[in-house]
Amino acid sequence: MTSLRSNNAQLSVDSAKTFIDRGQQKIFINGEWVDAYDGSIFETVDPGTGNIINEIAKGSICEINDAVIAARKALESDQWFNMLPVGRAEILNKIANIMEDNIDELSELETLDQGKPLYVSRWAEIPGAIDQFRYFSGVARTIEGQTITSSIGYQPQDKKTFSYTKRHPIGVVACITPWNSPLVLTAMKLAPALAAGCTIVLKPATYTSLTAVRLVEICQQAGLPDGVINLVTGSGSTIGHALAMHPDVDKVSFTGSTEIGRRVIQAAGESNLKKVQVELGGKSPQIVMPDADLNLTIPGVANAIFFNGGQVCVAGSRLIVHKSISDQLIEGVAKYGREMVMGHGLDPKTQMGPLVAKSHAESVKKYVDDALIDGAVLISGGQLLGTSGCFMEPTIVGSVNRDMAIFKEEVFGPVLTVSVFEDIEQAVALANDSNYGLAASLWTEGLSNTHRIADSINAGTVWVNSHLMFDSALPIGGWKQSGWGKESGHQAVSNYLKDKTVTAIL
Incomplete structure (x- = not known):
């Protein structure tokens, strides 16, 4: 029979202690950390012991609305919209650097909140999350359109056509992330979305919100302008649904079960026909x-x-x-x-x-x-x-x-x-x-x-x-009822871009 070690062993959380001891974790909207507007909280629990780790602000539709407004304002601001690709690349790389400086803290938080062995967090998943930001810091400088020699036969005599495509950020993105590998799967959404120039409202899983809070702090420290990333914690059935239905969200990127994915797709269709990317269940x-x-x-x-x-x-x-x-x-x-x-x-x-x-x-x-x-x-x-x-x-x-x-x-x-x-x-x-x-x-x-x-x-x-x-660098994504779209690799950033074709008579 498989052996189960006693939980009485000394378990060290030295690196994460300061984060945990500060008490209730907050919501992040437009560059400010705030309590839930109605004061609601929920508890996150250590699955290895059943003990409460932290209280976390429990957001509602009101916080979602304000987060989306902040993301829309940031999307259209000169500071973010006109930032050069090298500027976005530098911020992404700085996020990776700060994560690396705090890798022990992030690893302990991930293990304490989700339950996975510390060696998995420390040597696989947190390094994987860091690498997502490093990889897409490079991709941020490779987003490009193309010129096209068209064969339009009815342009004015002695004139020529000049046609090209240009790629724009898709807009305000709702990132709804799962509890099984919280930080790396969050990074797989945030890094390409930021590389593309999008703004984000992040909704992490209720079971495992701690590393999302810490990551958003790191994004703020790295110099992301106010409103570019926003964090609302709480119930998926309430705020996740509100994001999927919101008329001013341009895209939802969701990872989770096929059952919930269907609801996200339905809500997106019933609202503003927002773009949807879903990575769903598997039976590999x-x-x-x-x-x-x-x-x-x-x-x-x-x-x-x-x-x-x-x-x-x-x-x-x-x-x-x-x-x-x-x-x-x-x-x-x-x-x-x-x-x-x-x-x-x-x-x-x-x-x-x-x-x-x-x-x-x-x-x-x-x-x-x-x-x-x-x-x-x-x-x-x-x-x-x-x-x-x-x-x-x-x-x-x-x-x-x-x-x-x-x-x-x-x-x-x-x-x-x-x-x-x-x-x-x-x-x-x-x-x-x-x-x-x-x-x-x-x-x-x-x-x-x-x-x-x-x-x-x-x-x-x-x-x-x-x-x-x-x-x-390797794209991953499902066929059949396992989802739409790819994460990781160059294909991932295309999920967060929209194309424009321009044709001029010269």
């Missing part, structure tokens, strides 16, 4: 071929689903393995899961922390229990551990079929389902038997099959002999 397959190197594949498959407790949009939650190696692979992954050390994220020995909230852990557990009632087989794990109610064992479920919710729906926890195949066509069919198309991985030593299978999988990202490989 991992195909393991008979020639796979199991020394590489076993830990790779395990980490693809157990990393961050499976709370990853692209988690490899469906194992599709060749019959000839299925027993050996499944036992290897199960053993890997059983040997993982679970505990508070700040404990340096922890390999897997708690899930973000007790209610979410109970939802994950219910998927497993319902599958067993429907005839699935529990291979390993399956239990909640600890007093906080947030710790879920690394779990493997076999004998699943395509009609089970655990096979079709995003569980968003450390739960791996197993399907067995005998030929490539069957493997690809199983992989594509999903409403989602966010990512997939293929484990094989056979180059001849690699590109054939990768080309056949309906997903926006395919990894080979790896999973969860991210880089600021």
Whole structure:
């Protein structure tokens, strides 16, 4: 059985102590930190202990309206609209520098608020967030239109046409971010939006707002003009919906569940037909071929689903393995899961922390229990551990079929389902038997099959002999019901631009 370390160990938050000890965190509108207008607050909780970390101002539609007004004013101001690309680039790079100077504080806040192991925050996610700002500081200076030689045949005699395109910031952007990897996923929206010259109203997830507050402080310190970035914390159903419906918001960039994404899209359509970018749910397959190197594949498959407790949009939650190696692979992954050390994220020995909230852990557990009632087989794990109610064992479920919710729906926890195949066509069919198309991985030593299978999988990202490989230069985004648009890479900044064509008779 997976071990759960006691929370009685000394857990250090030295770097984040000053931020936490200052008390209630505030809303940021037009360059000023303010309480909620009606004084409302909510509490953010450490999922590893159940203890309250901080109180946070709980915004409403009134604060959203003022934040949008501030963002619109800043968008049209000379200070931001006419800032040279090099100016925006310098600010983005300065944000990255300040984040780097405060990396230990940001890492501790992320771990305390979300639950993930500190090494994940410190060595993967916070550096990834920093790199987003560094990468897009370079992209800010590469935004360009083009000249076009047109073939218009009816211009006046002895005249020529001169045509060109120009790219403008799309406008006021509402960025609605999730709780699973809060800071890096926020950076993936803010950095390209700022590089494009947009202004922003940021609404972070209620469970994990602390690093968003700290990031906005850093943006202010880096010299962003007042109103360019605004932060309103609080309920998604209230202020998230208000942003999606707001007639003066030009675009919503949302990361979260497909269910909520549908509501965002509907609200955008019912209001001002604002542009929408959504990165939604996933049910990513991992195909393991008979020639796979199991020394590489076993830990790779395990980490693809157990990393961050499976709370990853692209988690490899469906194992599709060749019959000839299925027993050996499944036992290897199960053993890997059983040997993982679970505990508070700040404990340096922890390999897997708690899930973000007790209610979410109970939802994950219910998927497993319902599958067993429907005839699935529990291979390993399956239990909640600890007093906080947030710790879920690394779990493997076999004998699943395509009609089970655990096979079709995003569980968003450390739960791996197993399907067995005998030929490539069957493997690809199983992989594509999903409403989602966010990512997939293929484990094989056979180059001849690699590109054939990768080309056949309906997903926006395919990894080979790896999973969860991210880089600021690599675009990521979903097919099917996993979303619209790309984040990271040069494509990302295009999401925050609108094009204008100009034709002149000379």
